[in-house]
Amino acid sequence: MFKWLSRNQEIPIHETLSVGLLLAMTGGFLDVYTTCCAAGCSQTLKPGTWC
Amino acid sequence: MCIAAARKDWAGAGYYLIPISAFFMGVLMTESIKKHFPNRQQIQWMHIIVVIEILLLFLVGFLPRTVPDAVVNVTVAFVCSLQVNSFRKTHGMPYATTMCTGNLRSAAEHFFSFAASKDKKAGQQSAHYFLIILAFLFGAVAGTFLCGLLNEKAIWICGLLLLPVLFIMNRKQASPKTQQTEKLP
Numbered sequence: 001m002f003k004w005l006s007r008n009q010e011i012p013i014h015e016t017l018s019v020g021l022l023l024a025m026t027g028g029f030l031d032v033y034t035t036c037c038a039a040g041c042s043q044t045l046k047p048g049t050w051c
Numbered sequence: 052m053c054i055a056a057a058r059k060d061w062a063g064a065g066y067y068l069i070p071i072s073a074f075f076m077g078v079l080m081t082e083s084i085k086k087h088f089p090n091r092q093q094i095q096w097m098h099i100i101v102v103i104e105i106l107l108l109f110l111v112g113f114l115p116r117t118v119p120d121a122v123v124n125v126t127v128a129f130v131c132s133l134q135v136n137s138f139r140k141t142h143g144m145p146y147a148t149t150m151c152t153g154n155l156r157s158a159a160e161h162f163f164s165f166a167a168s169k170d171k172k173a174g175q176q177s178a179h180y181f182l183i184i185l186a187f188l189f190g191a192v193a194g195t196f197l198c199g200l201l202n203e204k205a206i207w208i209c210g211l212l213l214l215p216v217l218f219i220m221n222r223k224q225a226s227p228k229t230q231q232t233e234k235l236p
Contacts (some may be wrong), residue, residue: 021183023148031191033205
C-alpha cells in the first residue's frame with residue numbers, strides 16, 4: 001500500500017498521487033466557490049452574494 | 052439548462068450556455084497550448100496550464116462585488132476546463148479532478164474486483180481513487196469554510212494550492228514517460 005503511494009520512477013510526475021490530491025482539492029474548492037449552498041439552492045453565484 | 056428550457060425560460064436556459072461555452076473554450080485552449088508547447092521543451096504545456104489557472108484564480112479574487120456573477124462563473128468554468136482536460140490520469144488510471152462521480156464509480160468498480168477476487172492491485176487502485184475523492188471533499192469543506200470567512204477572496208487560497216503542483220512538476224521531469232504526449236479518448 002505504502003509502496004503504491006510513494007513516488008514511482010515509472011510514473012510521470014504529473015500523474016503522481018501528490019499532484020492528484022492537490023488538484024482534487026482545488027477542484028472541490030472551485031465546486032463550492034460558485035455554488036450557493038443556502039437552503040439546498042444550487043444556483044451558481046460568487047461568494048458574498050448568497051441568494 | 053434543460054429544466055429552464057422545458058419551462059420555456061429561454062433567458063435562464065441561455066444563461067447556462069455561457070459557462071458551458073467557457074468550458075468548451077478551455078478544452079480548445081488546452082489543446083492549442085499542448086500543440087504549441089510539446090513536452091520536449093524545458094517548459095512543458097502543463098506548467099503553462101497551471102500558471103494560467105493560478106493567474107485567473109488570483110484575478111477572480113480581485114474582482115469587485117459589483118462585477119456580475121456570470122463573469123466569475125465563466126472564469127471558474129474555464130479554469131476547471133483547463134484542469135480537467137490537462138490532468139486526466141493518476142498512476143496511469145483515468146480520473147477527473149473537478150468532479151468526483153466518475154472517481155467514485157472507478158473506486159467502487161476496483162473495490163468490487165478486490166472484494167470478489169482478492170485482487171491486491173485492484174484494492175490499491177480503489178484506495179487510490181478513494182484518496183482522490185477524500186481530497187476533493189476536503190477541498191469542498193475547506194472552500195465552504197473559507198468562503199464564509201473570506202468571501203470572494205477565498206479563491207486566492209485555491210490559487211495557492213496550485214503552487215505546490217508547479218513546484219512538484221518542476222522538481223522532477225526527467226522520467227521518460229513524462230516526455231510522452233498524452234492521447235486519451
